[in-house]
Amino acid sequence: xxxxxxxxxxxxxxxxxxxxxxxxxxxxxxxxxxxxxxxxxxxxxxxxxxxxxxxxxxxxxxxxxxxxxxxxxxxxxxxxxxxxxxxxxxxxxxxxxxxxxxxxxxxxxxxxxxxxxxxxxxxxxxxxxxxxxxxxxxxxxxxxxxxxxxxxxxxxxxxxxxxxxxxxxxxxxxxxxxxxxxxxxxxxxxxxxxxxxx
Numbered sequence: 001x002x003x004x005x006x007x008x009x010x011x012x013x014x015x016x017x018x019x020x021x022x023x024x025x026x027x028x029x030x031x032x033x034x035x036x037x038x039x040x041x042x043x044x045x046x047x048x049x050x051x052x053x054x055x056x057x058x059x060x061x062x063x064x065x066x067x068x069x070x071x072x073x074x075x076x077x078x079x080x081x082x083x084x085x086x087x088x089x090x091x092x093x094x095x096x097x098x099x100x101x102x103x104x105x106x107x108x109x110x111x112x113x114x115x116x117x118x119x120x121x122x123x124x125x126x127x128x129x130x131x132x133x134x135x136x137x138x139x140x141x142x143x144x145x146x147x148x149x150x151x152x153x154x155x156x157x158x159x160x161x162x163x164x165x166x167x168x169x170x171x172x173x174x175x176x177x178x179x180x181x182x183x184x185x186x187x188x189x190x191x192x193x194x195x196x197x198x
């Protein structure tokens with residue numbers, strides 16, 4: 001009986017190999033051959049699923065965002081508040097454990113590569129950050145309408161500030177000039193302004 005191959009699972013395994021290499025060596029030296037070796041498959045198989053390195057890198061970035069979204073959904077309860085949704089989402093970006101540290105390093109590797117690679121730069125810019133900011137702004141606006149957040153707040157600026165805390169302080173944790181607790185405390189400080197404790 002022929003073996004049934006889960007092609008999507010294979011793609012995800014190759015993407016995970018890209019993450020491991022990117023988080024330890026950056027993306028500049030990552031090749032199809034290195035990814036194949038890291039994934040424990042042949043280079044021909046990697047080429048079967050991804051005709052080019054660019055396609056492989058774009059898929060790996062997209063899949064990483066899907067994994068983060070899934071982790072957030074799993075962490076949230078059945079009826080989370082706007083504050084809980086935003087905090088849980090942003091906490092995933094703080095390098096507080098092995099997985100989130102790897103995620104931060106992968107995003108940094110993509111950022112560095114995107115500076116000199118226009119094609120990857122477009123994919124990196126469209127990785128969902130704008131949609132996430134708009135989603136957060138909508139949650140803040142809903143909270144204002146319900147009377148739970150100050151009406152004078154600018155939802156877009158508050159969403160941008162919250163994202164800046166998580167994204168901007170992450171590298172400080174990686175190099176040891178701040179701790180994950182420092183970032184989360186700063187995040188909570190800003191969240192308490194947007195969603196005052198009741």
